[in-house]
Amino acid sequence: MRDEEKPFVYYKSGSGVKISPRNAAGWRAFAVWMLALFAASGIFVWASAVADEAGWDDRKILLYLLLPFLIVTTVWALAMFRYMKARSEIIDVDNLLEIKRDIERSDKRKRR
Numbered sequence: 001m002r003d004e005e006k007p008f009v010y011y012k013s014g015s016g017v018k019i020s021p022r023n024a025a026g027w028r029a030f031a032v033w034m035l036a037l038f039a040a041s042g043i044f045v046w047a048s049a050v051a052d053e054a055g056w057d058d059r060k061i062l063l064y065l066l067l068p069f070l071i072v073t074t075v076w077a078l079a080m081f082r083y084m085k086a087r088s089e090i091i092d093v094d095n096l097l098e099i100k101r102d103i104e105r106s107d108k109r110k111r112r
Helices: 024-053 058-086 093-111
Strands: 008-013 016-021 088-092
Touching (some): 008 058, 008 093, 016 024, 016 058, 024 058, 088 093
Parallel strands (some): 008 088
Antiparallel strands (some): 008 016
């Protein structure tokens, strides 16, 4: 995939990572991932309400509903990160800042 076609931009720096949609395709893919999270959250809320009406105690709800929901959410987040990273143009912010500092240093030397 050429860099012009990639739907995401991956900003890599020493302090962290940021991935953002680059074009309409990126925003559509992001919306699909968010809809999947919304669906999983809705199922969890519905199942919690049903379990509460059935008289489940808090330990049962925690073990059979919350724990699987947290596992699914973690897997979802990791899968989304890998999907977006694989389809991203990678920009090394630290490298760009170092180039900018070098240019500023050379400009100061030229002015003297």
